[in-house]
Amino acid sequence: LKKRWPMMNVTLYPALVQGRDAPASLMQALRRADRGGHDALLLVRGGGSFEDLFCFNDENLVKTIYDLDTFLVAGIGHEVDTTLAELAADVRVATPTYAAQRVSRDQYDALRWIEGAKQFLTDRTRQMITHSRTVLSSYENNPYLRDPLMWVVEKQMRLDQLSGALENALTKRYEMACIRERSLKDALWAASPRHAIESGRQKLDSARGLLNQNTRTQLRHQKERFARSVALLDACSPLQVLSRGYAIVQAEGKVVRAVDEVRLGEEVRITVSDGTLKAAITKKEKTNG
Structure with missing residues (x-):
């Protein structure tokens, strides 16, 4: 105890530590x-x-x-x-x-702690002094403190800038309000029944004109298609073939396409461009090919 913490007050109470008593x-x-x-x-x-x-x-x-x-x-x-x-x-x-x-x-641990605390306080005090000196130097070198009138002039200039900016902002806000008002009027007009009727009438007139144009176009296309069909049918008509000197031979109601389809002596019907002939088969000849 004297070695570790000599300042401790110690009171001894002696007693027997072995034996019956x-x-x-x-x-x-x-x-x-x-x-x-x-x-x-x-x-x-x-x-x-x-x-x-x-x-x-x-x-x-x-x-x-x-x-x-x-x-x-x-x-x-x-x-x-x-x-x-x-x-x-x-x-x-x-x-x-x-x-x-x-x-x-342990007194030596306490001494070390005291030394550490002392060093900490010393360092902290130096830091505070250094910081205070820095703050004092900044105050001493502050241009506004050296020349207060300059601070007033700068603030006045700043006030003028802010006043100009405020005026510009108010002007732009007024212009935007006017634009918004015109947009609102246009929107109200677009939403009004009169505008809807006028717009519907314009759309109806446009649709009527487009319908007439489409109808004329379709009619012209149909006429052209009909003319092509008539020309095609006329070109394929048997009457056109007969008018060029050809004839249609029929036997027993069927068109004869080959010599072997009729017999000698059999009656046939011959259709030409201006009428019908009846004839009998007297001779058959096949062409080579």
Whole structure:
């Protein structure tokens, strides 16, 4: 304790730590210490045999430890030794040395922390001084502070710019309002019944003209198609063929297309361009080919 934290106030309460009278001596010392108003109590002794440490297993001692109001650290014997008194304590450590370490602070750690805090405060103070100097320098070099009239002139110029910008914005807004008004009037006119009737009449006139034009065009196309069909039918008509000197021979109501389709002596019907002839077959001749 003197090595780790020499400024600590330590009060010793000696007691027997082995033998038959040890439990009573320990209980008496613990009760006195508990009334001493200490931050913590250490119940410690060095190593020994099982019999030497057996007094710390006393039932009354354990109950006394349990009833203490002060925080108690027990470090009895060596690390392998365990007694009931240690188990009843608030904290159990392996040895008396560990018990001292448990309730004390290392002065060298504290010194290192103080040195670190000192260095931190020194650095922080220097930073604050440097920052304050920078702020002071900016104030000293501020052109507005050196020449307040210049600040007023610049603000006046800025005010003139903003006034011009505001006037331009109002003018544009007025123009946009006029455009919007004209658009609204056009929209209202487009939505009015009169405009709808006028628009419908124009569409009807346009549709009537388009219908007449399409009708004339279709009629002309039909006439041309009919004329082509008539010409084609006329060109394919048998009467046209007969008018060029050809004839149609029929036997028994069928058109004769070959010599073998009629017999000698059979009557046939011959159609020419201006009438019909009846004849009998007297001779058949085949052409080569």
